[in-house]
């Protein structure tokens with residue numbers, strides 16, 4: 723069977739991860755793996771933060787749950803945490819970035835608490851996730867893409883799709 727790459731689409735909540743992942747899954751034959759959904763379906767939650775109204779994920783259990791599938795390749799991993807996946811699983815890391823004002827509007831529309839909005843906006847300003855991605859993976863596989871306008875969604879998806887096609891050519895030569 724043809725080999726397929728694994729891609730992480732990451733970014734602060736509201737930057738457009740799930741929107742990009744859905745379109746990318748349609749454009750390629752990779753599968754969208756929403757880590758929030760996997761954690762819910764497999765009871766990978768550890769503790770609940772009342773103030774932030776969010777769950778902490780049991781990362782070991784989560785990795786055990788997805789390991790056999792993801793190691794085969796062909797997944798688009800959708801999560802705001804990017805640095806827990808073993809380097810050997812991952813071929814490309816896309817970090818989505820959004821202007822603070824737009825991100826504020828998107829998070830407000832989600833009716834997040836003031837504290838949760840503030841924490842996320844601060845994280846975006848400090849480029850926390852981009853730095854985590856750069857620390858965890860080789861520099862050349864981490865790309866930063868802007869996600870402010872809807873036209874950018876299309877061009878980002880096109881660009882990543884082209885990357886997938888090239889990866890497939892480079893990694894399945896002997897099967898042609």
Ligand SMILES: Nc1ncnc2c1ncn2[C@@H]1O[C@H](COP(=O)(O)OP(=O)(O)O)[C@@H](O)[C@H]1O
Pocket residue numbers: 733734735736737738739740741742828868869870871872873874875
């Ligand atoms: N590049 C963009 N331009 C315009 N709207 C966007 C863009 N990216 C995301 N959105 C909108 O922002 C909201 C959050 O997007 P979503 O994909 O759910 O983000 P995430 O999965 O990162 O939390 C959605 O309403 C989506 O339509």
